[in-house]
Amino acid sequence: MTTRLSSTFTRCAAEDRAALVTFVTGGDPTPEATPAILDALVAGGADVIELGMPFTDPMADGPAIQRANLRSLGAGTTTIKLLEIAADFRKRHPDFPLVLMGYANPMVRRGPLWFAAEAAKAGIDGVICVDVPPEADDALGPALRSAGIDLIRLATPTTDAARLPTVLEGASGFLYYVSVAGITGLQQAAQASIESAVARLKAATTLPVAVGFGVRTPEQASAIARVADGVVVGSAIVDLVGQHGAGAPGPVKDYISTLSAAIRGARQEKAA
Amino acid sequence: MTIKNSLRAQPDERGHFGQFGGRYVAETLMPLILDLEREYRAAQADPAFDAEFRSLLTHYVGRPSPLYFAERLTEHLGGAKVYLKREELNHTGAHKINNCIGQILLARRMGKTRIIAETGAGQHGVATATVAARFGLPCTIFMGSVDVARQQPNVFRMRLLGAEVRPVESGAKTLKDAMNEALRDWVANVHDTFYIIGTAAGPHPYPELVRNFQSVIGVETRAQMLEAEGRLPDLLIAPVGGGSNAIGLFHPFLDDPDVAMIGVEAAGHGIETGQHAASLAGGSPGVLHGNRTYLLQDEDGQITEAHSISAGLDYPGIGPEHSWLHENGRVTYEPCTDDEALAAFQTLCKLEGIIPALESAHALAVAERIVPTLDKDKIVVVNVSGRGDKDIFTVADSLGVKL
Numbered sequence: 001m002t003t004r005l006s007s008t009f010t011r012c013a014a015e016d017r018a019a020l021v022t023f024v025t026g027g028d029p030t031p032e033a034t035p036a037i038l039d040a041l042v043a044g045g046a047d048v049i050e051l052g053m054p055f056t057d058p059m060a061d062g063p064a065i066q067r068a069n070l071r072s073l074g075a076g077t078t079t080i081k082l083l084e085i086a087a088d089f090r091k092r093h094p095d096f097p098l099v100l101m102g103y104a105n106p107m108v109r110r111g112p113l114w115f116a117a118e119a120a121k122a123g124i125d126g127v128i129c130v131d132v133p134p135e136a137d138d139a140l141g142p143a144l145r146s147a148g149i150d151l152i153r154l155a156t157p158t159t160d161a162a163r164l165p166t167v168l169e170g171a172s173g174f175l176y177y178v179s180v181a182g183i184t185g186l187q188q189a190a191q192a193s194i195e196s197a198v199a200r201l202k203a204a205t206t207l208p209v210a211v212g213f214g215v216r217t218p219e220q221a222s223a224i225a226r227v228a229d230g231v232v233v234g235s236a237i238v239d240l241v242g243q244h245g246a247g248a249p250g251p252v253k254d255y256i257s258t259l260s261a262a263i264r265g266a267r268q269e270k271a272a
Numbered sequence: 273m274t275i276k277n278s279l280r281a282q283p284d285e286r287g288h289f290g291q292f293g294g295r296y297v298a299e300t301l302m303p304l305i306l307d308l309e310r311e312y313r314a315a316q317a318d319p320a321f322d323a324e325f326r327s328l329l330t331h332y333v334g335r336p337s338p339l340y341f342a343e344r345l346t347e348h349l350g351g352a353k354v355y356l357k358r359e360e361l362n363h364t365g366a367h368k369i370n371n372c373i374g375q376i377l378l379a380r381r382m383g384k385t386r387i388i389a390e391t392g393a394g395q396h397g398v399a400t401a402t403v404a405a406r407f408g409l410p411c412t413i414f415m416g417s418v419d420v421a422r423q424q425p426n427v428f429r430m431r432l433l434g435a436e437v438r439p440v441e442s443g444a445k446t447l448k449d450a451m452n453e454a455l456r457d458w459v460a461n462v463h464d465t466f467y468i469i470g471t472a473a474g475p476h477p478y479p480e481l482v483r484n485f486q487s488v489i490g491v492e493t494r495a496q497m498l499e500a501e502g503r504l505p506d507l508l509i510a511p512v513g514g515g516s517n518a519i520g521l522f523h524p525f526l527d528d529p530d531v532a533m534i535g536v537e538a539a540g541h542g543i544e545t546g547q548h549a550a551s552l553a554g555g556s557p558g559v560l561h562g563n564r565t566y567l568l569q570d571e572d573g574q575i576t577e578a579h580s581i582s583a584g585l586d587y588p589g590i591g592p593e594h595s596w597l598h599e600n601g602r603v604t605y606e607p608c609t610d611d612e613a614l615a616a617f618q619t620l621c622k623l624e625g626i627i628p629a630l631e632s633a634h635a636l637a638v639a640e641r642i643v644p645t646l647d648k649d650k651i652v653v654v655n656v657s658g659r660g661d662k663d664i665f666t667v668a669d670s671l672g673v674k675l
Contacts, residue, residue, distance in 0.1 A: 055573075055574065056443065056574045056575045057443065057448060057449075057452050057560060057561075057575050058452075059298070059452045059455045059456060059561070060298045060300075060455075060456070060459065061456075062456075063442075066442050066443075070443075073574060078572050079572045079573075103559075104296055104559040105558045105559045105560060105567075105569065105573040105575070106572055106573040106574065107573075108558070108559060108573070109558065109569070109571070109572060109573030130298050131296045131297055131298060131559065131562070132296060133295065133296075133297060133298070133299055133302045134302075135286065135294075135295055135302065136294055136295060136296050139294075139296070139559070139564075153299075154298070154299040155299065156298075156299045156300040157300075158299070158300050158301075158302075158303045158304065158462055159299060159302075159303065160303065163302075163303055167299065178299065178300065181300050181459060181460060181462055181463075182300075182459055182460035183456045183459060183460060186460075
């Protein structure tokens with residue numbers, strides 16, 4: 001089935017480049033400020049947006065995204081408001097892939113069926129849930145799949161060959177390779193380890209493989225873009241939002257443009 | 273012996289106690305959690321593991337802890353006979369050490385070389401630092417900076433024992449944030465680090481293995497009561513934060529239909545004020561820290577702050593087995609306010625010469641409520657889960673006394 005996610009990765013592959021996958025925390029610094037930040041991501045050349053659902057207890061996130069979660073919740077972001085932000089984005093950008101990313105409790109609070117139905121209504125293409133591993137799939141997976149939403153799974157350096165089939169079972173959209181055993185926004189993995197991991201994952205699945213955690217500079221993005229189908233950047237964008245607040249769209253757009261240019265040039269450099 | 277429809281057969285192979293429990297962790301931790309489960313199953317089947325655990329409980333912890341007939345408290349209340357299970361006499365002054373001994377033996381078995389733990393009041397931190405010292409492993413304790421400030425004596429104890437105490441500045445800077453930070457550290461150090469969780473909560477197999485290590489409380493109580501009275505008790509009462517001392521006392525009695533059980537939740541300033549730590553009385557099911565259980569949360573699933581005068585009960589969740597025992601009705605859960613606990617704290621000091629932990633004082637308060645309504649031939653056991661030396665500053669403050 002063709003979806004906004006699959007057609008985006010297909011188009012990027014046809015252009016011989018990786019997709020630029022960008023993360024921001026929804027409602028940071030305020031729910032009112034988020035639409036302009038999302039538009040800046042699009043204008044800067046992002047290919048996919050992961051809209052973070054704020055949570056009081058973001059166990060897998062580093063300081064940057066922790067603070068963003070607190071700013072967002074402090075500004076009164078609710079699940080309903082976040083879904084409205086998504087629905088409005090969908091009206092402005094009918095074809096742009098939009099993914100919700102967050103933790104299980106806000107997603108299952110009103111029941112997984114409610115969440116899946118409302119997310120589908122808001123035009124959400126996929127969901128990444130940090131603390132629902134394949135073993136807990138029934139908490140969320142069946143509801144999302146029956147609503148036509150991709151459940152995007154995470155693979156990590158600790159996901160060994162024996163476990164990988166479990167992760168891939170029921171995965172769709174793309175596979176998110178968390179390149180560092182750690183929390184978001186701190187260190188980056190060695191390029192060699194990323195390359196061997198991507199090769200291993202791509203041998204096991206036809207899903208596009210996007211690589212994230214610790215990616216900040218155009219150079220890092222470019223290096224990953226040579227081997228992966230997607231490059232995920234999160235904390236660096238969230239830092240810009242933290243620094244510039246409601247004035248973030250300009251700096252965010254400029255930053256994304258540099259990443260986008262680096263990714264578009266990555267495989268040409270290699271060929272040259 | 274396997275009893276049909278036994279209440280002691282939980283969790284299932286995926287770690288579920290009915291709809292509760294499970295494993296809700298990041299993918300990075302999943303292989304490690306599965307490893308831990310494999311290693312725990314192997315340890316359970318290894319008589320040498322159990323022998324070493326028993327030996328340390330006897331010679332290092334000082335078990336069995338006495339089951340003490342509280343004669344003057346019984347007389348004062350004028351109803352059922354009250355026995356106290358004296359967990360406060362254990363090494364480090366609380367039940368926490370039972371579990372820490374078991375988990376550090378698992379850590380060593382898995383070849384892990386570094387220990388981490390979270391702590392609220394500092395009791396679990398002290399117990400963890402103690403076993404880490406005993407086994408010569410470096411140890412980092414995560415503690416909310418608010419708790420670091422109000423629990424200085426325990427912070428110093430942990431440091432004396434060689435542990436690094438890392439103050440946590442995120443969130444509300446209390447126990448749940450310490451647990452978040454411990455999980456973040458663990459994710460980044462999976463190759464060499466063992467996380468000693470302090471209560472019967474977290475991802476499977478933690479709720480099960482903590483319960484099993486703490487079940488020594490109930491197993492001893494059962495034998496001691498049969499020896500003292502020739503029969504089982506009529507009622508067990510224990511305080512419940514995460515609920516490890518309570519599940520340790522209750523579990524060996526779950527299939528004895530004539531033994532009633534009450535878990536006591538911290539009602540803080542009162543359930544109606546919203547300032548409490550009673551997840552069952554004032555919360556609803558959700559997912560946090562690796563398990564599905566009752567939580568204090570708002571309509572969007574955001575976790576709300578807990579309040580209790582007892583730092584050990586100041587947590588917005590509860591172990592998943594308690595959620596299950598609450599829903600199936602086998603155990604009754606009762607709230608107890610800060611004020612009631614403070615009164616019971618003083619009563620036990622004066623009548624029995626025992627300074628209980630504020631956690632345990634919550635159970636004693638409910639005993640004072642119920643025991644007078646029971647006939648004199650009934651028997652009640654209250655778990656004195658810890659000693660109250662750590663709480664004297666809090667109690668003095670509440671009584672308006674300056675130390």
